[in-house]
Amino acid sequence: MIDVDAELDLTPGARDQVFLDSAGSSLPPRTVVDAVVGHLRREAEVGGYRAAAERAEELAELPLALARLLGCGPEEIALTDSATRSWTQLVSAIRWRPGDRVLICGNEYAGNAIPLLQRARYDGVVVEVVPDDGHGDPDPDAFAAMLDDRVRLVSLVHVATNSGHVTRFEPIAAAARAAGALVLLDACQSAGQLALDVDRLGVDALTGTGRKWLRGPRGTGFLQVRPDVVAALEPAAADLRGGTWISGAGGTGATSYELRNDAARFELWEHDVAGRLGLKAAVDHLLALGPAEVEAAVRASATLLRDGLAGLAGVTVHDVGEDLAGIVTFTVDGQDPVETKELLSAADVTVSVSDASSTRIDMTARGLASVVRASPHYFVSESHLDRAVAAVAELAESS
Ligand SMILES: *Cc1c(COP(=O)(O)O)cnc(C)c1O
Numbered sequence: 001m002i003d004v005d006a007e008l009d010l011t012p013g014a015r016d017q018v019f020l021d022s023a024g025s026s027l028p029p030r031t032v033v034d035a036v037v038g039h040l041r042r043e044a045e046v047g048g049y050r051a052a053a054e055r056a057e058e059l060a061e062l063p064l065a066l067a068r069l070l071g072c073g074p075e076e077i078a079l080t081d082s083a084t085r086s087w088t089q090l091v092s093a094i095r096w097r098p099g100d101r102v103l104i105c106g107n108e109y110a111g112n113a114i115p116l117l118q119r120a121r122y123d124g125v126v127v128e129v130v131p132d133d134g135h136g137d138p139d140p141d142a143f144a145a146m147l148d149d150r151v152r153l154v155s156l157v158h159v160a161t162n163s164g165h166v167t168r169f170e171p172i173a174a175a176a177r178a179a180g181a182l183v184l185l186d187a188c189q190s191a192g193q194l195a196l197d198v199d200r201l202g203v204d205a206l207t208g209t210g211r212k213w214l215r216g217p218r219g220t221g222f223l224q225v226r227p228d229v230v231a232a233l234e235p236a237a238a239d240l241r242g243g244t245w246i247s248g249a250g251g252t253g254a255t256s257y258e259l260r261n262d263a264a265r266f267e268l269w270e271h272d273v274a275g276r277l278g279l280k281a282a283v284d285h286l287l288a289l290g291p292a293e294v295e296a297a298v299r300a301s302a303t304l305l306r307d308g309l310a311g312l313a314g315v316t317v318h319d320v321g322e323d324l325a326g327i328v329t330f331t332v333d334g335q336d337p338v339e340t341k342e343l344l345s346a347a348d349v350t351v352s353v354s355d356a357s358s359t360r361i362d363m364t365a366r367g368l369a370s371v372v373r374a375s376p377h378y379f380v381s382e383s384h385l386d387r388a389v390a391a392v393a394e395l396a397e398s399s
Contacts, residue, residue, distance in 0.1 A: 007029070010031070018387050019376075022376070023213070026215045028216065071198050078267045082219065086266070089235050090205050096125050099124060099126065102127045102153045104130070138156075154176040154182070154184070156186065156203065158194075159326075162358060187208050188207060192294070194295050195291035204225070209221045238265060293378075295325075312393050334399050338370070344391055
């Protein structure tokens with residue numbers, strides 16, 4: 001069991017408000033803030049290079065900590081500045097041929113869809129949507145019928161940005177890999193919320209961000225890539241972190257380069273060192289609590305909140321599917337979600353709004369323009385969840 005009171009002591013921002021936006025940008029524990037701010041101060045004293053050198057050991061431990069979190073080796077981890085950067089670094093490394101097919105699912109995220117549609121526009125790649133099975137998951141039979149040897153990439157989203165649903169993607173990931181397609185999982189909303197294990201997930205690569213459920217700083221992210229697919233993937237814009245400029249065959253002109261042979265080939269040289277120290281503190285915090293404990297606590301909080309909201313007259317809960325986790329989506333009948341968010345904010349309840357433009361396929365299919373998104377982390381107490389339900393009830397009555 002997580003000691004919520006002890007966690008609140010470490011999370012000053014969560015005492016006076018009901019914080020329900022860990023799917024957007026969570027509240028960091030004090031250790032994360034101290035790591036970031038302390039390093040910025042040190043940089044001001046001795047310069048960024050010396051300050052980084054002083055923390056070299058801890059920085060080298062970040063890939064180890066992330067690898068522990070994901071159940072993989074540290075050579076499978078690349079550090080980036082966002083989930084989207086991780087995703088585009090990986091996808092840019094596929095050498096596309098005209099007519100190559102990419103299969104995406106109904107819960108695809110705009111930040112992934114747009115770079116794929118660029119490949120469609122400029123490289124003749126064909127982007128197709130796997131039909132839904134009627135329960136919010138990609139249909140395995142329909143997927144099997146779509147698979148052929150022109151499918152280069154299958155893009156999966158573990159937990160969508162606009163739903164509590166945990167996607168059952170494992171059957172199609174296995175089929176796709178057996179058919180020789182690369183399988184990429186967007187774990188941006190699951191990392192830090194759900195206990196993850198790359199062997200059980202069974203994908204070739206996954207992406208995550210620091211600021212959401214991991215409670216890390218903004219501007220941090222990571223990519224995990226299986227060692228057996230790294231060699232075939234060369235990021236379109238590698239730099240002197242992912243590669244080395246070497247002399248050509250004649251030995252004079254500097255005419256060639258070599259890429260690293262681990263996942264760090266996807267990294268870029270310049271990065272926010274303070275942010276990485278903060279991310280290290282965030283991952284350490286999660287590992288100390290235990291990812292399985294965190295998952296259980298998040299699921300319990302979200303269930304309390306979802307059930308509370310579902311019981312209110314004039315409120316519609318929009319989460320669909322059997323396996324619902326930490327994201328709760330709803331609308332107050334007759335009220336624009338942005339207005340609901342603002343009124344809740346005035347009542348010291350922090351939520352966000354998920355718009356159709358982020359998950360267009362799914363929102364269009366369900367006839368939704370936007371929903372209120374409430375995402376309680378383990379540090380939100382039961383009394384705070386009750387306060388949130390009461391605040392929504394009041395809005396629904398006066399709406
Ligand atoms: C937030 C989000 C992303 C993007 O994460 P960034 O760190 O902002 O790049 C990707 N996928 C999903 C499902 C998300 O919710």
